[in-house]
Each structure stands twice: as C-alpha cells, then as structure tokens.
Amino acid sequence: MNALFARYALLPEGWRREVLLEWDIHGDLTRVAAGAQAPLKVARADYVLPGxxxxxxxxxxxxxxxxxxxxxxxxxxxxxxxxxxxxxxxxxxxxxxxxxxxxxxxxxxxxxxxxxxxxxxxxxxxxxxxxxxxxxxxxxxxxxxxxxxxxxxxxxxxxxxxxxxxxxxxxxxxxxxxxxxxxxxxxxxxxxxxxxxxxxxxxxxxxxxxxxxxxxxxxxxxxxxxxxxxxxxxxxxxxxxxxxxxxxxxxxxxxxxxxxxxxxxxxxxxxxxxxxxxxxxxxxxxxxxxxxxxxxxxxxxxxxxxxxxxxxxxxxxxxxxxxxxxxxxxxxxxxxxxxxxxxxxxxxxxxxxxxxxxxxxxxxxxxxxxxGRRVGALEAGKRADLVVLDGTHPNLDGVRDDEVLGRLVFCGNDNLVRDVLCGGHWVVQGGRHVAQDAIEQRYRQAVRELREG
Structure with a gap:
C-alpha cells in the first residue's frame, strides 16, 4: 500500500492527529483522513508537513x-x-x-x-x-x-x-x-x-x-x-x-x-x-x-x-x-x-x-x-509531496502540535527533515537523498571543469 500514518499532520485547516495518507501510482494523494485507525504494515511518522x-x-x-x-x-x-x-x-x-x-x-x-x-x-x-x-x-x-x-x-x-x-x-x-x-x-x-x-x-x-x-x-x-x-x-x-x-x-x-x-x-x-x-x-x-x-x-x-x-x-x-x-x-x-x-x-x-x-x-x-501545479497541501487530488520530520530530535521532544513549526523555523540549525516523498516516491530517506552519491560525483566534476577552464 502507498500509505503513511502520521501521529500529527499539517492539513489546510491546521494540525490534525492520527492522519492516514494514501497515494496512487501516478503520485497523487487519494485519501487524507484525520482521526483514522493505523492500518497494519503501514509506515508511521510523528510529524508530517506538505513539502x-x-x-x-x-x-x-x-x-x-x-x-x-x-x-x-x-x-x-x-x-x-x-x-x-x-x-x-x-x-x-x-x-x-x-x-x-x-x-x-x-x-x-x-x-x-x-x-x-x-x-x-x-x-x-x-x-x-x-x-x-x-x-x-x-x-x-x-x-x-x-x-x-x-x-x-x-x-x-x-x-x-x-x-x-x-x-x-x-x-x-x-x-x-x-x-x-x-x-x-x-x-x-x-x-x-x-x-x-x-x-x-x-x-x-x-x-x-x-x-x-x-x-x-x-x-x-x-x-x-x-x-x-x-x-x-x-x-x-x-x-x-x-x-x-x-x-x-x-x-x-x-x-x-x-x-x-x-x-x-x-x-x-x-x-x-x-x-x-x-x-x-x-x-x-x-x-x-x-x-x-x-x-x-x-x-x-x-x-x-x-x-x-x-x-x-x-x-x-x-x-x-x-x-x-x-x-x-x-x-x-x-x-x-x-x-x-x-x-x-x-x-x-x-x-x-x-x-x-x-x-x-x-x-x-x-x-x-x-x-501552477497541484501542490502545497495534504489533501486528496494534490501531489503526494510531503516531509517527515525527525521526531527523535531533541528539538521536537515533547512538543505540542502548535509548537512544531515554531521549533522547526526558529530553533537551531540542525536539519530536522528525515524523509521526503515527492510525486509519490521516497527521494530522501534518513536525511540522505537516494541518489546523493552519484549526483554529488557529477557535480564535483562539473565544478572542477569550470575552475580549470
């Protein structure tokens, strides 16, 4: 199942608890349900934001x-x-x-x-x-x-x-x-x-x-x-x-x-x-x-x-x-x-x-x-673009939902982003881009050529 269960998720109307997010093979959200039961074998996250x-x-x-x-x-x-x-x-x-x-x-x-x-x-x-x-x-x-x-x-x-x-x-x-x-x-x-x-x-x-x-x-x-x-x-x-x-x-x-x-x-x-x-x-x-x-x-x-x-x-x-x-x-x-x-x-x-x-x-x-794209919110019909914050980081320890973004934006310089889903695909996991090594190698070569040229 293309799904994620969030303890807290930022929806257009604000923070909501126990939110089930589902998306299809085309990368669109098909269901965003607050107050849901967590299905078996579905990944869980503490805090989820729209990308x-x-x-x-x-x-x-x-x-x-x-x-x-x-x-x-x-x-x-x-x-x-x-x-x-x-x-x-x-x-x-x-x-x-x-x-x-x-x-x-x-x-x-x-x-x-x-x-x-x-x-x-x-x-x-x-x-x-x-x-x-x-x-x-x-x-x-x-x-x-x-x-x-x-x-x-x-x-x-x-x-x-x-x-x-x-x-x-x-x-x-x-x-x-x-x-x-x-x-x-x-x-x-x-x-x-x-x-x-x-x-x-x-x-x-x-x-x-x-x-x-x-x-x-x-x-x-x-x-x-x-x-x-x-x-x-x-x-x-x-x-x-x-x-x-x-x-x-x-x-x-x-x-x-x-x-x-x-x-x-x-x-x-x-x-x-x-x-x-x-x-x-x-x-x-x-x-x-x-x-x-x-x-x-x-x-x-x-x-x-x-x-x-x-x-x-x-x-x-x-x-x-x-x-x-x-x-x-x-x-x-x-x-x-x-x-x-x-x-x-x-x-x-x-x-x-x-x-x-x-x-x-x-x-x-x-x-x-x-x-000009269907983005910017966690709701059905929008692109499945979401950010999972690292709920184990000390900055998010014990915070209320209405304190999460204050901590994210105004506290420290650690990157609190753990995982990122974009267009229905996990492109960042555990803080690393899934193709980070190959992309960095090509970047280093390009910059080296520009400096030596």
Missing amino acids: MVNLHSHAFQRALGGLTERAGDGPDSFWTWRDLMYRFAARITPGQIEAIAAQLFAECLRHGYTSLCEFHYLQRDVDGRSYARPAETAERVAAAGQAAGIGLTLLPVLYSHAGFGQQALKPEQGRFRTNVDDVLGIVDALGTLRGGQLEVGAAPHSLRAATIDQIRALQDGLPQERPLHIHIAEQQAEVQQCLDAVGRRPVEYLMGEIALDPRWCLVHATHLNDGEVTALAGSGAVAGLCPTTEANLGDGLFPLEPFIAAGGAFGIGSDSHVSQSPVEELRWLEYGQRLQHQRRNVAVTREQRNVGDYLWQAALQGGARAA
Missing part, C-alpha cells in the same frame, strides 16, 4: 555560492555581483548546467522543498548562438529534475534588452538573448515533458530586459493556465531607472499596462510604496520573496506587514542558492521585519498567532499558485 515550494531559482548559480564574498575596490552591490555572475555564465556548458542543477535539487529536497520554479535564462551557447535544439539547456534542467525527483515549473525567460529604453544587449548577455517567438518556441518544445511532476510557463526577465509590448505578446501567446513570473523591483536603482524612463515605478508601471492575475508572480517586489502594496495584494498575483539572496545582495526589505494586512499572497524562493533551506528563508523573512520594526512576531494574522505556522502555510499557498 515547501521554492518559487524562484537560477539553478546554475548554485556553483557560485560563497565565491563572491570578497570586497572590490569600491562599494559592492547587486550590480558588481552581476558582473561576476556574467563571467561565470559565459563558460558553463549544458552538461555542467545539468550536473549543477541536479545537485541543487537534491539539496533542496533534503531540506524540505518538493517543488521548484526554475527562472531559466541561459538559452544560447557560449558564442550566443542558438543550439540545434533551442530548448537544449531547459531540457537539461528538466533531466536534472527527473534525476533528483523534484517537481518543477520551467520558466523560459524573455530577455531582449540590457536596460530601459530598449538598450542593446551587452556581449556578456549574449547567452540570454530571446524574443517572444523564441520563448514561445521553447515552451512548445517542452510541451511533451508536461505532466504531474513538471509544468511549463514563461518569464519576462524584467522591465529592463523586455518591453511592455513584448510582455503583453508573451502573455497572450502562452496558454491561459500557465504561470508567468518577472523580476520587478529588486534594487532602488532599478526603481529610479524606471521612473526616469517612463515616469512610473516598476510595479505601478506593470500593473498600469498589464492585467495581472493569480498566475503572475512578481519576484523581488522589494521596493513598493503604499499604493503598490495595496494594488499588488488586490491583484491576486504572488509576491516572490527570496530573503537570503536579497540579504546577500543588499537589496532591501519587503513591506511584509502591510502586504499581509492587505490580504496579499507571497511565497519563498532561494534564487541564487546561498541557502537551500526553506527554514532559513522563512526565518530571515520574519527576522528582517523584526529588525526593521524593532519588535517581535510580525508575520501573523488575527486568526493565526503562531508565526511559524502562518509563514509555512502562507508560503505553501502562494508558492503553489506561482508554480
């Missing part, structure tokens, strides 16, 4: 982690980091992209992510030419996802310009170059891969890299149910460039020209004024927040408290992958607000006063919407 959604990833940047932490001659910023990233991206091969992505995905699974949205903009070869199969590198990411067993949303990126005013791409951006037809062609080529474990959407890179007319054409050309993501207001300099170019702030400009809806995810919506907070929350679009990367790059802090008060949807992503842990993203999402407002327990609502519970459930809901 988290990582709504923003540039997988190849995993190999850069920790290598850009040396100061230059002048003040360092996102823009100086970007120059270093460009130099790295200029040399990477499709095989290396696949090996690095598989390593990242295995690490994400070990920490409790079961879904990931790949914002994929490395489309061309090292000379800026299209591959014989234009979807070559996206297919490599899909292959890495299959090898690791993670659920994916692939988002081929529209990247036509270097800056506002349709500035010509720089030589180092040649590998990213696409127009609307290019992106829709890649989306179409990836269509045969769609299924329970993989969805395909699209992503205009930013208002710097794509015009409003292009964004509108991409939205119109993409099947209506597919997700759309965009980088939007990561840096103050980006906001000022938008003001200088069109007289409006990025979110204000996008929302004034494009009818946003729940299939949109605005990544790094960091710098919003009060009107943009209200408008974005009311649109149903998801704010994609990546606290560890936004901190690493010195971006700033998202106005989380008023966004929650306005009923906004948000999710978390690991972006450049200086961390692969949803716990760290959620912890720093809350801690950033505490530092900003100089008080505690900010991310709560009138109905949910436990910060950990609110953050996990809210990030699940927003992440599932951004992924």
